[in-house]
Amino acid sequence: MIKPDPRIPEGPLAEKWTRFKAxxxxxxxxxxxxxxxxVVGTGLAxxxxxxxxxxxxxxxxxxxxxxxxxxxxxxxxxxxINAAKNYRNDGDSIYRLFYDTIKxxxxxxxxxxxxRLAEVSNNIIDQCVAQGVPFAREYSxxxxxxxxGGAQVSRTFYxxxxxxxxLLLGAYGALMRQVNEGNVTLYTRTEMLNLVIIEGKARxxxxxxxITGKIERHFGHAVVLATGGYGRAFFLSTMAMGANGSAVWTxxxxxxxxxxxxxxxxxxxxxxxxxxxxxxxxxxxxxLRNDGRIWVPRKKEDAEALRNGTxxxxxxxxxxxxxxxxxxxxxxxxLVPRDVASRAAKERCDAGYGVGSGxxxxxxxxxxxxxxxxxxxxxxxxNLFQMYEKIVDQNPxxxxxxxxxxxxxxxxxxxxxxxxxxxxxxxxxxxxxxxSDHGANRLGASALMQGLAxxxxxxxxxxxxxxxxxxxxxxxxxxxxxxxxxxxxxxxRIHKLLNIKGKQSVxxxxxxxxxxxxxLVGMSRSQNTLKKAINEFAKLREEFWHDIxxxxxxxxxxxxxxxxxxxxxxxxxxxxxxxxxxxxxESCGCHFREEYQTDDGEAKRNDxxxxxxxxxxxxxxxxxxxxxxxxxxxENIKLQTRNYKI
Amino acid sequence: xxxxLKIWRQESAKSKGKFVVYNVSNISPDCSxxxxxxxxxxxxxxxxxxxxxxxxxxxxxICGACGLYINGRPHGPDEDITTCQLHMRRFxxxxxxxxxxxxxxxxxxxxxxxxxxxAFDKIIAAGGYISVSTGGVPDANAIPIPxxxxxxxxxxxxxxxxxxxxxxxxxxxxxxxxxxxxxxxxRLPQGRIEAKERVIKMVAKMDELGFGSCTNTGxxxxxxxxxxxxxxxxxxxxxxxxxxxx
Numbered sequence: 001m002i003k004p005d006p007r008i009p010e011g012p013l014a015e016k017w018t019r020f021k022a023x024x025x026x027x028x029x030x031x032x033x034x035x036x037x038x039v040v041g042t043g044l045a046x047x048x049x050x051x052x053x054x055x056x057x058x059x060x061x062x063x064x065x066x067x068x069x070x071x072x073x074x075x076x077x078x079x080x081i082n083a084a085k086n087y088r089n090d091g092d093s094i095y096r097l098f099y100d101t102i103k104x105x106x107x108x109x110x111x112x113x114x115x116r117l118a119e120v121s122n123n124i125i126d127q128c129v130a131q132g133v134p135f136a137r138e139y140s141x142x143x144x145x146x147x148x149g150g151a152q153v154s155r156t157f158y159x160x161x162x163x164x165x166x167l168l169l170g171a172y173g174a175l176m177r178q179v180n181e182g183n184v185t186l187y188t189r190t191e192m193l194n195l196v197i198i199e200g201k202a203r204x205x206x207x208x209x210x211i212t213g214k215i216e217r218h219f220g221h222a223v224v225l226a227t228g229g230y231g232r233a234f235f236l237s238t239m240a241m242g243a244n245g246s247a248v249w250t251x252x253x254x255x256x257x258x259x260x261x262x263x264x265x266x267x268x269x270x271x272x273x274x275x276x277x278x279x280x281x282x283x284x285x286x287x288l289r290n291d292g293r294i295w296v297p298r299k300k301e302d303a304e305a306l307r308n309g310t311x312x313x314x315x316x317x318x319x320x321x322x323x324x325x326x327x328x329x330x331x332x333x334x335l336v337p338r339d340v341a342s343r344a345a346k347e348r349c350d351a352g353y354g355v356g357s358g359x360x361x362x363x364x365x366x367x368x369x370x371x372x373x374x375x376x377x378x379x380x381x382x383n384l385f386q387m388y389e390k391i392v393d394q395n396p397x398x399x400x401x402x403x404x405x406x407x408x409x410x411x412x413x414x415x416x417x418x419x420x421x422x423x424x425x426x427x428x429x430x431x432x433x434x435x436s437d438h439g440a441n442r443l444g445a446s447a448l449m450q451g452l453a454x455x456x457x458x459x460x461x462x463x464x465x466x467x468x469x470x471x472x473x474x475x476x477x478x479x480x481x482x483x484x485x486x487x488x489x490x491x492x493r494i495h496k497l498l499n500i501k502g503k504q505s506v507x508x509x510x511x512x513x514x515x516x517x518x519x520l521v522g523m524s525r526s527q528n529t530l531k532k533a534i535n536e537f538a539k540l541r542e543e544f545w546h547d548i549x550x551x552x553x554x555x556x557x558x559x560x561x562x563x564x565x566x567x568x569x570x571x572x573x574x575x576x577x578x579x580x581x582x583x584x585x586e587s588c589g590c591h592f593r594e595e596y597q598t599d600d601g602e603a604k605r606n607d608x609x610x611x612x613x614x615x616x617x618x619x620x621x622x623x624x625x626x627x628x629x630x631x632x633x634x635e636n637i638k639l640q641t642r643n644y645k646i
Numbered sequence: 647x648x649x650x651l652k653i654w655r656q657e658s659a660k661s662k663g664k665f666v667v668y669n670v671s672n673i674s675p676d677c678s679x680x681x682x683x684x685x686x687x688x689x690x691x692x693x694x695x696x697x698x699x700x701x702x703x704x705x706x707x708i709c710g711a712c713g714l715y716i717n718g719r720p721h722g723p724d725e726d727i728t729t730c731q732l733h734m735r736r737f738x739x740x741x742x743x744x745x746x747x748x749x750x751x752x753x754x755x756x757x758x759x760x761x762x763x764x765a766f767d768k769i770i771a772a773g774g775y776i777s778v779s780t781g782g783v784p785d786a787n788a789i790p791i792p793x794x795x796x797x798x799x800x801x802x803x804x805x806x807x808x809x810x811x812x813x814x815x816x817x818x819x820x821x822x823x824x825x826x827x828x829x830x831x832x833r834l835p836q837g838r839i840e841a842k843e844r845v846i847k848m849v850a851k852m853d854e855l856g857f858g859s860c861t862n863t864g865x866x867x868x869x870x871x872x873x874x875x876x877x878x879x880x881x882x883x884x885x886x887x888x889x890x891x892x
Contacts, residue, residue, distance in 0.1 A: 052780040067701060068767050070807055071709040087787060123781075130783035132776045132830065132837050134800040141790030159800060165708055166803060173775030180771040188764070211756055240703040275674055277681050280705040387707060390724070390731045393676075456780045505691040507684065551696045556658065557757045559699060560691065 004257055004615055006630060007417040008112040013636045014094075017116045020418070021461055025468035032057035035467050036475060038205055038220035040192045040247055042069030044164070044448060045431025046226030047171035048455030054178030056460060058467075061218055062175070063187045063207060065242055065562075070172045073228060073240040074451060077164025078285035078384065080146060080156035081128075081448040083121040088145055092153040094118045101446060102637055104150040104337050105411070105439020106589035106605060108260070110613070111636055112418055113436045120457040121449050125157055127456055131170040135159050146380075147290055148444035150337040150644075156445040161285055161383045167448055171455070190216075191562065192247045193490040195223065195254045195427070198482045202427035206486045208494075210562065213555040215487055217478035221470045222426045222463055225251060226455070229410030229432040231264060233570035233577075234522075235514025237407035238270060238283040244566040245573050248414050248433050256422035257615040257628065259415035259435035261573065262581035265442055265590050266523050267408035268341035271391055271401075272360040281406040282391055284363070285384055286444040289334045291368035291377065292401070294341070296353040296361050298322040306355045313355075313362060313400050324348055332644040339441040339590045339603075340644060342405035346523050347601060349404070356402045364400035405523065409447060411438040411590065412580070415615040415630075419462035420454060423615075426470075428463060430454035435613065440589025494554050497564050502547030506563040509548060510570070513540055517574045525581050526594040533578035541571045576616060576625065583627060586610040607639055647673045647734060650742040651686065653698055656755050659762075663755065665744075675735035679722065680705060680712065682734055699758040707731040707871065710806030713813065714759055715746040720810035720869045728808060728871045748809050750818035752856045763809050765855045766823060773847035774827040776837050795833045802830040804872040811866035811874075817858030822866040824848050825882035826874050832885050842889040849886055 009016045027035065035058050039050040042064040050062040064072060086092040097118035102109055125143070129135065135157050136144040145154040159166040178184040189210040196204035202223040207216050230245025231237045252258045269284045297303045298320050305311035324344055326333045336344075345361050354360055369377050374397060378385070385396045392402070414422050414429040416436055421428050431451040438446060520533035544567070552558040586606035587596040596604045612629040619626055648671040656663030670686050677685070680702050687697035703711040712729040716722035722732045737743065745759065753761040791799075803826070811822035828845050831837030837844075860879060867876040 048780075055779040066703060066709070066711060067763060068710075068807065070767075070770075071703055071711050073704060073709070075710075075806075076704045076706055076708050085786070125786045126783045127778075127780060129786040129789065130776065130778045130836055132799075132834050134796050134803050134830065134834070135786075136800075137791055137793045137796040139793050141792050141796075142787050159803075162708065162804065165806075166800075169803065173770065174778075174780075176767060176771040177775050177777060179767075180773075186767075188767075238706075240709065241705060242703050274676055277674060277677050277685060279678070279681050279684055282706045386726070387731070390707075390727055390733070391678075393733070393735060460780065501694075505688055507688065549691060549694065551691055551694050557699055557760060560697060 003628060004415060004423050004630060005417065006110060007419060009418065013111060013115050016112050017119055024461060024465040027464050027468050027471060029057050031471040033059065035059065035470065036061065036220045037222050037224060037463070038218055039063070039224045039226060040205065041072065041226035041228060042172070042175065043072035043074035043226060043228055043431060044168055044171055044451030045455040046072070047168065047175045048452050049224055049226060049430055049459050050184055051171060051174035051178050052456050052460045053463070054181070054183035057183065060178070060184040061187065061220065062184055063190045063192060065189065065191045065210065067188055069175055069186065069188070070169060072168060073243055074168045074448070075165045076240070077448055078161045078283065079287040080148065080158035080163045080445040081124065081167060082148070082155050082445040083125045083157060083449065084118055084155060085122055085125060087143060088154045090153045092155050096153065097121060097155065099637060100151050101437065101443060102439065103642060104443035105441050106642055107439065107607070107611070107634065107639055108588055108632065109437055109439030110632060111634060116458065117437050117450060117453050120453045123457055124449060124452045128167055128170050131173060133159060133166045133170045146287055147335060149286055149289060149335045149341070150443040158287065161287070161381060164448055167452065171452070193250070194486040195250050196482050196486045197254055197424065198476065198480065201425045203476060204478065204483060206490050211557050213553070213558070215491055217483045217487060219476050219478055221467060221473060222428060224428045224430060224459065224463070225414065225433050226431045227433045229413065230570065230573050231407045231410050233514065233574055234407045234517050235510050236273060236278065236281050236518070238267060238281050241280065244569065246566050246569045248429070249569040249573055251414060251422065251424065251427060253618050254424065255618065256424045256427055257415035257617050258412070258576060259613050259615045260412040260580065261577045261616065262521065262584065263411035263440050263590055264407060264577070265338060265409040265411060266342045266405045268338055268345055268405050269363060269403045270406035270408070271388065272356055272404040274357065282387065283406070283408060284388060284401065284403060286338070288363060288381060288384065291372070291380065292334065292363040292365050293323055293367060294325050294334055294361055294363055295321045295323045296348045296355060300352050303353045303355060307358060322353070329644040331646050336644045337441055337443060342523060343592060345405055360402040360404045362400035363403045365396060366400070369397065409442055411435065411440060411442055415613065419465060420459055421462070421466065426466060428459060430459050440591055493565070494561065497548065497561065497568070498550055498554060500546060500548050502549050504547050505549055506560055506567050509544055510563070510567045513567070513571055513574065521574065521578050521581055524592050524594055527582065530578045530582040534575055534582070537571055537575040537578065544568060544571060579625065580614055580616065583614065584610055605641065647675060647737070647739045649673060649682070649737065652742060652744045653759070654746045655698065655758055657757065659754055659756055673734050675733070677734045678705070678730060679716070679732040679734065680730050699760050701760050702730055705730040708806060710808040713748055713808045713810060715748060715813060717744050720748070720813040721871050726871060726873050728806070748813040750812050752818060752820070753809060753812065763807070765857070766807050766809065768855060769820065769824060769848055769851045770827065772851035773844040776831060777840060789835055791834060799830045799833040802826045802874060802878050805874055806872055808871060810869045810871060812857065814865040814869035815858065816863065816865070817861060819860045820852050820857040821860040821879050821882065822870065822874060822876065824852050825878040828885055829878040829881040832881065841885060845882065845885045845889050
């Protein structure tokens with residue numbers, strides 16, 4: 001048996017999910033009421049899962065650190081959600097969505113999971129429309145679509161530039177309906193601190209009430225983590241300020257394998273960094289690349305003049321502009337996948353052609369405005385343009401936007417099998433916090449698809465297969481020693497943090513660490529930078545635990561304490577990211593190792609040695625983690641070098 | 647830029663609050679309002695004092711977590727934005743800025759500038775959805791919706807649940823918040839089926855939670871960061887009357 005075993009059902013690819021559902025174990029309605037499920041996180045995955053499980057009749061407890069489930073960071077997703085509806089008659093199909101997703105992920109995702117994702121994608125759109133999600137429509141009254149990177153069909157459904165918001169509010173409505181009916185109990189402003197394992201199975205969590213500081217114990221026959229990505233490790237990112245990796249990190253330390261931690265997506269179109277006081281980066285949706293053209297000056301002297309303000313972008317003629325994506329990748333042009341677009345921007349800026357601070361390129365709508373008129377551009381992107389103008393104080397209808405890549409999404413996450421279960425029985429991981437579907441690079445409009453696929457249509461089936469064997473397990477009292485111990489562990493950690501009373505604030509520390517992570521384990525990595533990162537992060541961890549300063553106590557709303565716990569985990573996650581990037585002797589997707597590139601600077605994959613999922617097992621504080629390799633087998637798709645040129 | 651800040655500090659829901667004056671200096675005009683507060687908090691932490699608590703998360707104007715009463719206006723002086731999107735370039739060097747939490751009985755203060763907006767979740771739970779369970783729904787294109795209706799529904803659906811409408815209202819009415827959801831769903835054929843029960847339940851819950859009545863001053867619309875029109879309140883009233891009479 002392969003360890004870890006992905007438990008992929010037998011049979012042809014297109015029949016696996018159908019066969020699984022037809023033969024899986026189910027739980028009868030009367031037994032469902034006796035089973036408790038804990039869901040941590042209320043983004044697309046968590047809210048849709050909690051709602052769906054509540055509807056089925058399970059007893060669900062759902063937790064979020066925000067003051068309302070509606071604020072989870074899925075809300076900020078802008079551009080859209082993919083589905084293989086083929087409403088445009090442009091050649092789309094489940095197979096093509098599957099194919100594009102595997103190829104977009106640079107052949108580092110599992111065939112069976114991705115096929116299932118493509119298969120249920122259509123149900124998601126149906127479900128959301130039934131919930132009243134106001135997707136964009138044509139004059140016929142039927143649904144509209146737009147194009148996104150990495151695809152040659154238009155399969156992206158959208159609700160202006162607020163698709164994530166509308167989908168989340170749909171799931172939130174469904175969740176609140178279950179809260180109202182008493183099937184789901186909601187805990188807001190509550191953070192998970194620890195996982196409780198009893199006889200090898202996940203049986204509960206320890207939480208902290210963020211207002212009172214009260215530490216609480218919760219039992220569940222199964223625990224579902226839907227806690228999102230760990231991209232905030234970099235300090236500057238497009239993630240929410242509170243987004244963190246602590247729940248998955250706790251699970252990892254309790255025995256759940258962590259897969260591909262180094263696969264972190266860097267999104268090409270974000271508003272550039274503009275000052276050292278900055279707390280957060282803002283994404284400008286990929287959908288803008290439908291109509292915007294990306295360019296830098298062709299001549300270095302022009303770039304210089306634009307940087308010091310002696311020239312304006314409009315002073316440059318067509319001949320003086322380098323539309324480098326259209327030049328390098330004629331077939332996909334401005335719609336190449338994110339990793340390719342990000343690296344190309346970095347390459348131009350590193351070579352001295354950057355504008356703004358030097359770390360920015362133009363995203364120009366003047367052609368589109370000429371072609372379509374300002375009104376249509378406003379309809380399509382109005383809220384994004386407004387957002388840009390408020391931050392940068394420039395009008396993108398009149399002067400090109402400036403953009404630069406930023407940390408945006410984690411493809412890596414807890415290792416899960418086909419059932420979305422981690423290596424700890426009874427612990428499931430859904431949405432961004434698992435590793436499953438995007439390989440080494442996620443295509444645009446696929447995160448919303450995956451979050452909702454997991455929560456609405458996959459987990460409610462697979463979790464029953466597990467719970468069918470738990471119907472005789474009675475609810476356990478939270479006075480068991482396992483709960484006791486987990487609670488003491490968490491309390492001790494808080495006590496320790498509060499009593500360091502050092503010199504540096506959490507933010508000062510986080511900023512410093514984030515910058516190092518960006519430089520050493522960011523868009524471009526090498527053996528040298530990664531070895532340095534592992535060393536430096538170990539030192540930084542020591543420093544953190546001796547020099548952090550947290551005012552206030554545990555028994556109150558104390559954001560500094562919350563942040564400290566998260567940053568302590570980020571440093572450790574950063575170390576694992578570096579280890580993971582170091583062991584992968586290739587460049588693939590977002591993971592670019594300077595040692596492995598072609599003559600023209602493209603990523604050089606190594607299918608011979610690296611066609612595996614790297615699944616890391618925690619071996620204790622003092623020891624190095626153990627690497628397991630789950631081989632990736634491509635039976636239905638021909639391996640090829642990703643080529644967006646022709 | 648330099649600023650004098652008068653900030654509402656309150657230890658907990660039960661304790662008495664007061665304004666405390668702070669000074670911040672060398673603030674870049676490109677700094678966001680919350681980043682300016684980050685800088686202040688760093689100063690406080692340096693002195694091992696408790697930083698000012700305020701709600702915030704996405705910092706891009708969409709999650710609805712942030713909400714400060716700045717110089718007497720929810721989300722401050724700029725139009726159509728949330729507090730996190732406000733930048734210091736909108737102020738004058740040397741300004742005194744008064745920062746308070748959302749006011750209003752239904753939103754009790756938790757600490758400093760953080761308030762409890764749980765009441766909004768309760769209103770949604772009372773009926774702010776279409777009662778459809780996962781699975782078994784028709785094909786998405788089986789229900790064509792005139793584009794105009796879809797657009798109006800989307801205008802209403804843009805609500806981020808920040809509570810500025812309540813904070814701005816002299817009666818602390820939640821009518822704009824409730825209207826946004828009622829109007830969104832009432833304009834869609836899927837939402838018509840439960841339209842009556844929805845509007846009655848949501849309004850009843852709103853009243854039960856202590857929100858005041860609407861007297862059409864329009865302050866909510868003026869302060870809404872998502873520019874949600876009070877025409878949705880008119881729609882809510884029509885829906886409510888229809889539900890009660892017919």
